[in-house]
Amino acid sequence: MQRSPLVFALQLLVTLLAAAFLVVPAAQSILAGLTVNYFQGLRSGLTLDWVAQVWGLYAPTILRSILLALATLGVTLLIGVPAGWALARKPGRLSRLVEEVVTLPVAIPGLALALGLILAYGGIREFRASVAFILVGHVLYTLPFMLRSVMAVLAAIDVRTLEEGAASLGASPWQRFIQVVVPNARPGILAGSLMVVTLSIGEFNLTWMLHTPLTQTLPVGLADSYASMRLEIASAYTLVFFLMIVPLLIAIQIMGGEKRAKKRK
Amino acid sequence: MTDTPAPTGAAITLSGCGKTFPDGTCALEPLDLQITPGETIVLLGPSGCGKTTTLRIIAGLESPDAGGKVLFDGQDVTQLPIEKRNVGMVFQSYALFPNMSVIENVAYGLRVRGVAKKERLARAAEVLEMMRIDQLAERRIDQLSGGQRQRVALARALAVRPRVILLDEPLTALDAALRDHLRAEIDGLLRRLAITAIYVTHDQAEALALGDRIVVMRHGAIAQIGSPRDIYFRPADDFVASFVGVTNRLEGAVRGGRFETAAGSIAVAGPDRATASLAFRPETAVLCGAGDSGLRFRVEQVHFQGARQRVQLGAADGGRLVVEAAADAVLVVGDDVGLVLDPARFVLV
Numbered sequence: 335m336q337r338s339p340l341v342f343a344l345q346l347l348v349t350l351l352a353a354a355f356l357v358v359p360a361a362q363s364i365l366a367g368l369t370v371n372y373f374q375g376l377r378s379g380l381t382l383d384w385v386a387q388v389w390g391l392y393a394p395t396i397l398r399s400i401l402l403a404l405a406t407l408g409v410t411l412l413i414g415v416p417a418g419w420a421l422a423r424k425p426g427r428l429s430r431l432v433e434e435v436v437t438l439p440v441a442i443p444g445l446a447l448a449l450g451l452i453l454a455y456g457g458i459r460e461f462r463a464s465v466a467f468i469l470v471g472h473v474l475y476t477l478p479f480m481l482r483s484v485m486a487v488l489a490a491i492d493v494r495t496l497e498e499g500a501a502s503l504g505a506s507p508w509q510r511f512i513q514v515v516v517p518n519a520r521p522g523i524l525a526g527s528l529m530v531v532t533l534s535i536g537e538f539n540l541t542w543m544l545h546t547p548l549t550q551t552l553p554v555g556l557a558d559s560y561a562s563m564r565l566e567i568a569s570a571y572t573l574v575f576f577l578m579i580v581p582l583l584i585a586i587q588i589m590g591g592e593k594r595a596k597k598r599k
Numbered sequence: 600m601t602d603t604p605a606p607t608g609a610a611i612t613l614s615g616c617g618k619t620f621p622d623g624t625c626a627l628e629p630l631d632l633q634i635t636p637g638e639t640i641v642l643l644g645p646s647g648c649g650k651t652t653t654l655r656i657i658a659g660l661e662s663p664d665a666g667g668k669v670l671f672d673g674q675d676v677t678q679l680p681i682e683k684r685n686v687g688m689v690f691q692s693y694a695l696f697p698n699m700s701v702i703e704n705v706a707y708g709l710r711v712r713g714v715a716k717k718e719r720l721a722r723a724a725e726v727l728e729m730m731r732i733d734q735l736a737e738r739r740i741d742q743l744s745g746g747q748r749q750r751v752a753l754a755r756a757l758a759v760r761p762r763v764i765l766l767d768e769p770l771t772a773l774d775a776a777l778r779d780h781l782r783a784e785i786d787g788l789l790r791r792l793a794i795t796a797i798y799v800t801h802d803q804a805e806a807l808a809l810g811d812r813i814v815v816m817r818h819g820a821i822a823q824i825g826s827p828r829d830i831y832f833r834p835a836d837d838f839v840a841s842f843v844g845v846t847n848r849l850e851g852a853v854r855g856g857r858f859e860t861a862a863g864s865i866a867v868a869g870p871d872r873a874t875a876s877l878a879f880r881p882e883t884a885v886l887c888g889a890g891d892s893g894l895r896f897r898v899e900q901v902h903f904q905g906a907r908q909r910v911q912l913g914a915a916d917g918g919r920l921v922v923e924a925a926a927d928a929v930l931v932v933g934d935d936v937g938l939v940l941d942p943a944r945f946v947l948v
């Protein structure tokens with residue numbers, strides 16, 4: 335198909351405008367975090383002071399968020415991979431039901447989920463005050479992403495037949511899982527892992543309800559800084575947040591691209 | 600495999616093995632089957648007749664309905680899962696592990712048995728050599744052709760020296776020329792190893808060429824068990840006759856030791872019957888001059904096929920037959936011909 339130059343120019347313009355509409359606020363916000371005084375603008379000069387201050391104020395929060403994301407990843411791996419395997423092996427009405435139930439937390443507003451958790455377990459003081467409480471929320475919220483990712487790849491490789499092949503050679507169920515299922519499900523597990531970490535680091539709704547002043551996470555700290563700090567610090571915080579989340583997003587993009595390229599082959 | 604004596608096959612007995620799936624499908628009626636050590640037995644039948652189900656019951660991937668028993672060398676293995684039965688299995692889709700190279704695939708059975716890495720790779724290499732695919736050892740599975748995958752799958756199943764090898768339509772995914780070639784190769788291999796083999800196929804030519812005995816199945820039950828010759832020349836019923844190759848039949852009656860039909864009559868053994876049909880294979884009949892036999896037909900079509908000619912004949916009552924003739928026989932469409940049948944090679948049903 336021959337594309338007329340005019341149509342192409344129009345498409346390009348619209349795309350650039352849309353991108354600019356989204357990028358300008360982000361760029362402005364980042365710039366705000368690097369200027370000495372936002373109200374005087376760039377004339378006041380550039381500085382990393384605000385970023386340093388954010389680090390000083392919120393380092394424990396940032397660290398907590400990272401650890402929380404890793405813990406969430408660990409738990410979803412431990413539950414999600416074997417569960418995805420079990421569900422993929424016995425496709426039937428029961429396994430579909432389980433899948434639906436596990437996926438429910440994605441559809442329910444985080445606030446409602448958090449309220450449910452607080453009502454059910456909030457009475458246990460130690461638990462309520464610990465990061466573990468938030469961990470439970472994050473696991474509930476991210477598990478379906480891991481599960482679906484694993485199940486999709488297992489369905490694509492016909493894991494049942496592979497397992498029967500391994501069994502016919504004498505492999506026990508455990509050997510089959512470790513030596514055949516997991517290595518062949520690796521692309522799905524990796525994609526799921528990136529998703530889980532990204533979601534956990536960025537999660538706000540749930541966490542805002544579940545946190546205590548001592549168990550703040552990155553996005554909750556962000557809200558806190560917006561509410562109580564001067565604009566430059568809040569903006570510097572946004573910058574820090576970007577620096578952490580963007581590489582993860584890019585990694586997800588690359589993984590997705592690889593999968594598609596493989597399928598085409 | 601030079602370092603150890605060839606593995607000897609197990610005797611397998613199925614007794615009362617039926618299979619009804621949870622959704623109510625009755626895939627297999629209770630059946631009995633005895634397989635002697637070292638024998639190659641072929642399960643033959645149309646799609647959906649229960650061949651794979653039977654194979655999976657023997658393998659231990661499916662358990663028979665209550666009352667069914669599977670015995671290996673007289674020992675009840677009904678409750679043993681597949682990994683404890685020491686069977687080799689070749690799947691229709693090959694089920695090779697994409698995360699391992701060819702040699703790792705072949706060595707996998709030894710790996711789960713705890714054989715040290717060096718030894719298992721050496722033994723896997725031997726099997727690859729036996730299958731003449733040693734040059735593929737380091738390849739990834741997705742870099743193999745269909746025929747190569749098939750060989751790797753067979754090598755992987757044989758590397759653990761199983762006492763029984765189960766093959767589920769191993770050649771169906773391949774093109775015709777490769778199929779013939781690999782069939783001959785598998786045949787030679789199974790005979791050399793003297794291993795008990797159960798081979799599932801819906802291709803009658805494959806079954807006839809490979810089997811010591813053939814089990815013809817229909818609707819989840821055994822229609823006939825016998826040697827390839829038995830099945831081919833003395834089919835138990837219409838179904839077997841028509842499933843295993845082209846069969847001609849003449850309708851008529853038996854009176855006074857002669858089978859009488861629209862085309863004439865010929866001498867047969869047996870008592871009088873008001874209705875009878877006589878079945879025979881195309882290549883068992885010999886064409887002759889129109890007056891030289893009791894049966895007379897008109898030539899309707901002639902197909903030259905190189906080594907032979909395939910001739911379609913019509914009888915006075917509209918019945919049609921297909922027979923073969925030598926390549927140089929002169930046959931003219933519309934002429935009348937006679938037909939001589941060998942009494943040892945037709946059946947009266």
Ligand SMILES: Nc1ncnc2c1ncn2[C@@H]1O[C@H](COP(=O)(O)OP(=O)(O)OP(=O)(O)O)[C@@H](O)[C@H]1O
Pocket residue numbers: 620621622624625626644645646647648649650651652653801
């Ligand atoms: N897991 C299952 N659940 C329900 N029905 C099944 C199942 N597996 C097989 N069947 C049914 O059992 C019958 C026999 O199946 P089987 O796979 O043994 O046939 P087959 O002879 O191997 O056929 P094909 O040549 O097509 O492979 C079929 O009607 C099939 O639909």
Ligand SMILES: [Mg+2]
Pocket residue numbers: 650651652
């Ligand atoms: Mg089948």
